[in-house]
Amino acid sequence: YFFHITSLLSLSFNLVVIALEEKIIVSKLGDNATLSCLYRERELPLKDLRVYWQIADDQEVCPVVHALISGQDNESEQCIHFKNRTQLFWDRLENGNFSLLLLNVSQSDERTYKCVVLQTTEYTKVIHQAEVVLSLAASYSQPVLSGPIRNSSSTGEEMTFSCRSDNGYPKPNVYWINKTDNSHLLPSELKITSHTDGTYSVFSTLKVKATSNMQIECSVENKILRENLSANYTQQKQSSGSSPESHKNLEKSGRGAQAAAVVSIVILIGLLVVLTCWLWRRRSSTLVSYTGNE
Incomplete structure (x- = not known):
């Protein structure tokens, strides 16, 4: 059928000039994509029409995506x-809507498709054609940015930050930004890993000299989806009370508090025992006194 289509198209182009519509649609991996093909000139009976969806590449070995001939699907x-x-x-064909639903799209479906509508009454001629560019995309996960906890005296030392984001498509752009002046920083490493499902993960590192007020941002851009996901790092200083000496003092005070608690519990138990014995003896003496009166 494809060779027959080609000859028909060649014939029709000699007879009439058809404007070629072109659209770009974006679909996420695994979703269903609608390839649009709309003919609004006039209503035509389906028995007089042939609709061909094919890959718009002359070098394609098998270009036929879908065919409708005289109102019936033709899968041959x-x-x-x-x-x-x-x-x-x-339910839309008779209104000139020859759009095609493509199910469960994958990377191999990322192509340019052509819709060709032919009328077969007195002679076969092309009455409409359209091209649809299918681009695929998948959102990346929220970036995870990791950086060291610094001492206030570490200004000038080299620091390493890392940023990771997963399961997106296509390959992303990664930006490191110094938020104190919004300047862009060059990454030390950028590694993009492909997965079996066709998506990508990205891992990037940044090495910079420490400053007194560090604010670093990692941004992952998906151009097709126009998404920019970012994570921020703000300088974290250790307080003076968190020095090794202060940790030792805290440990000592903690052990002292535990010992005091144990002593308090022992004293409390002793008091309860004494009180219990006193109450028991008092009750016994009261009973003896009552018996004597009898």
Whole structure:
């Protein structure tokens, strides 16, 4: 059918000039994508139409995505990659809506598609055609930025920050930003790893000299989705009370408090024992006195 389509198109272009519409749509991996093809000139009976969806690449070995001939789906020449993954909107066909639903899109579907509508009445001619560029994308996870905890006296030493984000598509842009003046910093390392599901993870490091007021941002950009996810690091200083000596003092005071608590519990138990014995003896003496009166 594809060779037949080609000859028909060649013939029709000699007879009439058809404007080619082109659209770009973005779909997320695993979602269903609608490839738009709308003919608004006039209503035509489906029995007089042929609708072909194909890959817009002359070098493609198997270009047929979907075919509708005389009101019926024709799967005889459909590429195996698209088997059971394409659907027309049957309730909209008579209104000139020849859009195609492509199910469960993956990276291999990221192509340019062509919709060709032919009328087969007196002679076969192209009455409409459209191209759709399908771009795929997946959102990256919220970046995780890690950096060291610094002493206030560490100004000037080299510090290393790391930033990671996972499961996005396509490959991202990663930016390191000094938020004190919004200047861009060059990463020390940038590693992008591909996964079996086609998505990517990114890991980047930054080495900079420490300053008294550090504010670092890592930003991961997905251009297709126009998403910019960021994580921020603000300088964290250890307080003077967190020195090794102060830790020792805290440990000593903690042990002293524990010992005092044990002594207090022992004294309390002793008092309870004495009180219990006194109450028991008092009760016994009262009973003896009562018996004597009898």
